[in-house]
Amino acid sequence: xxxxxxxxxxxxxxxxxxxxxxxxxxxxxxxxxxxxxxxxxxxxxxxxxxxxxxxxxxxxxxxxxxxxxxxxxxxxxxxxxxxxxxxxxxxxxxxxxxxxxxxxxxxxxxxxxxxxxxxxxxxxxxxxxxxxxxxxxxxxxxxxxxxxxxxxxxxxxxxxxxxxxxxxxxxxxxxxxxxxx
Amino acid sequence: xxxxxxxxxxxxxxxxxxxxxxxxxxxxxxxxxxxxxxxxxxxxxxxxxxxxxxxxxxxxxxxxxxxxxxxxxxxxxxxxxxxxxxxxxxxxxxxxxxxxxxxxxxxxxxxxxxxxxxxxxxxxxxxxxxxxxxxxxxxxxxxxxxxxxxxxxxxxxxxxxxxxxxxxxxxxxxxxxxxxxxxxxxxxxxxxxxxxxxxxxxxxxx
Numbered sequence: 204x205x206x207x208x209x210x211x212x213x214x215x216x217x218x219x220x221x222x223x224x225x226x227x228x229x230x231x232x233x234x235x236x237x238x239x240x241x242x243x244x245x246x247x248x249x250x251x252x253x254x255x256x257x258x259x260x261x262x263x264x265x266x267x268x269x270x271x272x273x274x275x276x277x278x279x280x281x282x283x284x285x286x287x288x289x290x291x292x293x294x295x296x297x298x299x300x301x302x303x304x305x306x307x308x309x310x311x312x313x314x315x316x317x318x319x320x321x322x323x324x325x326x327x328x329x330x331x332x333x334x335x336x337x338x339x340x341x342x343x344x345x346x347x348x349x350x351x352x353x354x355x356x357x358x359x360x361x362x363x364x365x366x367x368x369x370x371x372x373x374x375x376x377x378x379x380x381x382x383x384x
Numbered sequence: 385x386x387x388x389x390x391x392x393x394x395x396x397x398x399x400x401x402x403x404x405x406x407x408x409x410x411x412x413x414x415x416x417x418x419x420x421x422x423x424x425x426x427x428x429x430x431x432x433x434x435x436x437x438x439x440x441x442x443x444x445x446x447x448x449x450x451x452x453x454x455x456x457x458x459x460x461x462x463x464x465x466x467x468x469x470x471x472x473x474x475x476x477x478x479x480x481x482x483x484x485x486x487x488x489x490x491x492x493x494x495x496x497x498x499x500x501x502x503x504x505x506x507x508x509x510x511x512x513x514x515x516x517x518x519x520x521x522x523x524x525x526x527x528x529x530x531x532x533x534x535x536x537x538x539x540x541x542x543x544x545x546x547x548x549x550x551x552x553x554x555x556x557x558x559x560x561x562x563x564x565x566x567x568x569x570x571x572x573x574x575x576x577x578x579x580x581x582x583x584x585x586x587x588x589x590x
Binding site: 298300313315318319320321344345346348352358361363364365366368369371372373374376377378379380382383 | 434437454
């Protein structure tokens with residue numbers, strides 16, 4: 204155990220209680236040094252921000268809080284529409300679709316590859332004043348249903364392609380299959 | 385703490401309420417039912433994109449709500465049966481092609497056998513099988529030919545095989561005979577590793 208030495212403690216106390224003499228010009232000399240360095244406001248703010256951003260911190264989190272954050276993350280990831288099988292047009296092999304439509308004013312290629320949106324893939328006449336219409340689009344491997352929409356009202360299947368067998372909507376569709384090998 | 389609990393509840397409900405914006409094109413009757421079908425498919429890890437596309441096809445073709453719902457529901461069922469036949473690791477394109485093959489009348493056992501004999505993707509073999517049946521080839525003949533070719537033939541060879549069958553049928557050959565003749569030619573080509581699609585540089589054709 205520690206035995207207090209009263210004489211030693213007394214000596215330390217006396218030493219600490221001795222008045223300290225400070226040079227009277229000390230304040231003036233310190234302030235003079237401070238004035239020689241002008242303030243750098245902008246750099247100081249940036250430095251402070253950088254320091255705040257890069258300073259390591261310890262984050263304390265309750266188990267419930269961690270669970271909530273994990274749930275939000277899972278919901279964001281799983282809640283997105285599943286487009287894995289049809290994120291087609293970005294890259295893929297080009298396919299040419301051709302149809303003969305005499306007297307047509309407009310022809311659209313519509314199918315699984317463009318969300319069945321008639322405005323997205325308008326077909327073009329191969330030559331002016333001719334009835335052959337064509338469109339070329341990239342397709343990734345998969346099987347796609349499609350049809351041609353003539354003048355916005357009349358559906359045509361592709362006579363050069365297999366017919367879609369399960370046609371529940373009373374308008375013909377065709378299928379195109381894109382292989383990978 | 386209250387905020388965290390609320391966030392958790394919202395997050396847990398998010399998948400059920402996450403309406404695909406494309407489904408806004410559906411009418412007010414079919415939209416909630418199709419959304420529920422899509423959510424159910426997602427919950428059991430079935431691909432949802434084919435269901436969305438089938439619903440959009442109906443909307444664009446101005447089908448009634450009843451028809452759209454029936455078509456989506458039937459496709460979801462077909463996708464589930466296709467996965468039963470092909471296994472849980474099957475890709476979405478394969479499942480779509482398999483669903484169409486089952487709908488065309490292919491036996492589930494044929495799909496399972498295809499998975500066993502072909503290590504590559506089954507999308508094209510299944511599509512060729514479906515297309516042959518649609519062309520009038522008896523299911524047994526089509527399944528037998530595709531199974532025989534699937535182990536060695538490349539996708540391009542299988543597509544060329546389908547074209548040959550359709551060409552012969554158009555020229556008047558009985559579908560089963562056309563299938564047998566084209567299968568023999570394709571088998572020989574696959575055996576000597578001739579890739580029917582290798583010469584194709586221009587855009588492909590359906």
